[in-house]
Structure formats: structure tokens, C-alpha cells
Amino acid sequence: MGGLSLKVPLLDLQHQYASIREDVLSAVTRVCDSQQFIMGPEVERLEAELAAALGVRHAVAVSSGTDAILVALMALGIGPGDEVITPTFSFFATAGSVVRVGARPVFVDVDPLTLNIDPARVINAITPRTRVIIPVHLYGLCADMDPINQVAAARGIHVIEDAAQAIGATYRGRPAGTLSDIACFSFFPTKNLGAFGDAGLVTTEDEVLASKVRLLRNHGAQPKYYHHLIGGNFRLDALQAAVLRVKLPHLASWNERRRANAGLYGDLFERADVTSRLHLPSEPQGMTHVYHQYVVRVPDRDGLKAHLASRGVGTEIYYPVPFHRQACFGHLVCAADTFPHADAAAAEVLALPIFPELTRAQQEHVVSSIAEWLG
Ligand SMILES: *Cc1c(COP(=O)(O)O)cnc(C)c1O
Numbered sequence: 035m036g037g038l039s040l041k042v043p044l045l046d047l048q049h050q051y052a053s054i055r056e057d058v059l060s061a062v063t064r065v066c067d068s069q070q071f072i073m074g075p076e077v078e079r080l081e082a083e084l085a086a087a088l089g090v091r092h093a094v095a096v097s098s099g100t101d102a103i104l105v106a107l108m109a110l111g112i113g114p115g116d117e118v119i120t121p122t123f124s125f126f127a128t129a130g131s132v133v134r135v136g137a138r139p140v141f142v143d144v145d146p147l148t149l150n151i152d153p154a155r156v157i158n159a160i161t162p163r164t165r166v167i168i169p170v171h172l173y174g175l176c177a178d179m180d181p182i183n184q185v186a187a188a189r190g191i192h193v194i195e196d197a198a199q200a201i202g203a204t205y206r207g208r209p210a211g212t213l214s215d216i217a218c219f220s221f222f223p224t225k226n227l228g229a230f231g232d233a234g235l236v237t238t239e240d241e242v243l244a245s246k247v248r249l250l251r252n253h254g255a256q257p258k259y260y261h262h263l264i265g266g267n268f269r270l271d272a273l274q275a276a277v278l279r280v281k282l283p284h285l286a287s288w289n290e291r292r293r294a295n296a297g298l299y300g301d302l303f304e305r306a307d308v309t310s311r312l313h314l315p316s317e318p319q320g321m322t323h324v325y326h327q328y329v330v331r332v333p334d335r336d337g338l339k340a341h342l343a344s345r346g347v348g349t350e351i352y353y354p355v356p357f358h359r360q361a362c363f364g365h366l367v368c369a370a371d372t373f374p375h376a377d378a379a380a381a382e383v384l385a386l387p388i389f390p391e392l393t394r395a396q397q398e399h400v401v402s403s404i405a406e407w408l409g
Pocket of ligand 1: 100101125219220232
């Protein structure tokens with residue numbers, strides 16, 4: 035079998051770069067020739083293009099996805115004494131940003147099927163101190179936003195989407211990033227739309243919030259050296275904006291390729307007759323999954339990961355430790371809190387290669403290697 039020598043990395047960014055190299059280099063050259071590196075016209079154009087692509091009124095580019103969450107919390111005035119509800123199963127920044135503004139994250143277990151925050155448990159976690167709920171669209175699938183928005187609206191609680199993994203995803207026909215008061219995206223290089231370094235975005239329909247984020251992004255100064263708020267340096271580089279402007283027009287077709295790859299995995303796993311022993315990701319009705327990650331679940335996850343490594347297949351665990359088990363959050367969890375679904379997920383999840391340029395032969399190699407291990 036020729037497949038045995040095939041290497042399948044978890045992610046291969048070289049392919050994508052090769053397909054847009056000339057455009058990227060001319061955009062980078064344009065910025066170098068201008069010698070304007072911080073904010074400026076490239077960032078303004080990127081913001082306008084992203085606002086149009088996402089169908090949102092205000093798009094404010096920032097320095098990273100983490101800073102997007104931080105500045106969104108700052109813009110809402112969240113601080114000491116406030117509680118912010120987050121899923122316990124996400125990337126660290128979702129909860130870390132809450133602590134950085136002085137507020138208390140309150141962790142909630144996830145839905146066992148989607149691994150997104152469970153709206154029923156959100157309701158139980160609300161107290162008079164709850165100011166914000168941060169649903170995460172994990173792996174590129176939107177959280178169940180309608181019940182969350184309903185309970186939030188009834189209690190005067192804000193909702194911030196962590197859409198870092200979900201650019202292009204939709205929920206009941208509406209795009210991720212337009213489903214809450216304020217939304218956060220990441221353009222970390224491995225994300226579905228990746229810069230050549232750190233970059234992020236805040237989106238909102240609210241004029242006042244957008245102005246506040248713009249002010250906070252640059253030390254609260256307007257004009258320069260006249261400070262209205264205590265913000266930070268959350269500005270975006272012109273070089274990152276220029277690269278993102280080259281990539282943005284390709285995003286929809288790259289996401290389509292990810293979805294097609296997920297569909298092919300489904301067919302191949304079905305044909306290999308392993309779907310009773312391997313839990314595959316699914317796309318609930320009314321949602322468009324953009325497969326930032328294609329995550330399967332299996333009881334002996336570490337065994338499968340090691341086997342795939344021996345067959346040249348790259349995989350990763352997103353995420354091995356839920357928030358309620360992180361050393362730095364130890365003081366936040368009461369003895370009565372339990373998070374069985376997040377704990378099970380942390381033990382069982384494994385992300386397989388799903389990048390747009392993946393070939394059919396590579397996918398067949400991944401599936402036959404998994405079938406071989408399942409026996
Ligand atoms: C990537 C990511 C972030 C943080 O984005 P950075 O750009 O790396 O700072 C936040 N939340 C989630 C869910 C992410 O996947």
C-alpha cells in the first residue's frame with residue numbers, strides 16, 4: 035500500500051501560501067513602500083471589507099483574538115464584583131480575559147453532542163452578579179444562541195460571542211459574529227482566516243460599543259495624548275491587515291473545502307464500518323459548521339493518537355484540561371460543581387487533519403489508519 039508512506043500533517047499552511055504567494059508579496063511590498071506600519075489605510079480597508087463580508091455594521095480590528103475578548107469586556111465595563119459565564123471547555127483566552135479585567139468567571143458544562151455551552155446549565159449559573167455570558171462557537175460550530183440570548187435579554191445580561199474558531203459559520207441563517215451584543219474573532223495563523231502573526235477583530239451592531247472599542251484599542255486617547263479611558267495597545271499592524279485583505283476573498287471557498295473534506299470523512303468512515311466505535315462530529319439542523327477542527331471522540335484517545343503518529347498522521351487534543359481543572363482557576367470552583375461532559379470530552383477528543391488543501395488520498399490514509407487501529 036502506497037498509503038503507508040503518506041504523511042498527513044494536522045495542518046499544512048505551505049499549500050495555501052503557494053496559491054496566493056504573489057498577491058501576498060505585492061501587498062507586503064505596498065506596506066513596506068508606505069512605511070506606515072501601525073493602523074492606517076490598510077487596517078481601515080480591512081475593517082470595511084470584513085464588515086461587508088460578515089454582514090455586520092461595525093468591525094474593529096485589534097491585535098489578537100485574546101485582546102478582542104479583553105477589550106470587549108472592557109467596553110462593557112466589566113470588572114471586580116461582576117460574574118461572567120463561560121463554558122468550561124474552550125481555549126484558555128475565553129476565561130483568562132475575564133480574570134484579567136478583575137471579574138469572576140463562572141464555568142458551565144457543555145452539551146455532550148456539540149461540546150458547546152449548554153443553555154439549560156447557563157440558566158442555573160445565573161446570579162444577581164452575572165453581567166455577561168460568553169458562548170464559544172467551538173471547532174467552527176455555533177453555540178445554541180437563541181435560548182442564551184433570550185435568558186440574557188430577560189435579565190439585562192450582555193452576550194459576547196467567542197467566534198475565534200467560527201468565521202463564516204451560520205446559525206439559523208445568520209452569520210457568527212452577528213448573534214450577540216459584541217463578537218470576537220481571531221486571525222491567529224492556524225485559524226480559518228489566518229494572518230502572518232497575531233491579529234483579531236471585534237464586531238458589533240452597536241455604535242456606542244464600537245466607538246468605545248476603537249478608543250480603548252489605542253489607550254483611550256482621542257485625539258492623541260488626550261485620554262478619556264484607560265485602554266491598552268490593542269492596535270493591528272498594517273502588514274497583518276494587508277495579508278488578511280489578500281486572504282479574505284478566498285475564505286468562503288476555503289471553508290467550503292473544509293466542509294467537503296468533513297463530508298468525505300463521513301462517507302469514508304461509514305464505508306470502513308467504524309462509526310459505531312468512533313464518534314464523528316455532526317452539523318445540527320439550521321447550522322453551517324466551518325470545521326476549524328474536525329474532532330472525533332474515542333475512549334482510548336491517547337492510544338489512537340500514538341497509532342496515528344506511527345502512521346504519519348498529525349493530530350491534536352483541543353483541549354486536554356477544562357477550565358475547572360486548571361491550576362490558575364483552582365480557587366474558582368466549589369466542591370459541588372461537576373462538569374461530567376467536559377471531563378469526558380477532555381479525555382476523548384482528537385482533532386484530525388481537515389485543512390482545505392487535504393487530498394482524497396490523504397483522507398483515505400487517515401481513515402484506513404483509524405480502521406486498522408479499531409480492528
Ligand atoms: C484562538 C482562540 C482565541 C484567542 O485568539 P488569539 O488570536 O490566539 O489570541 C480565543 N478563543 C478561542 C476559542 C480560540 O480558539
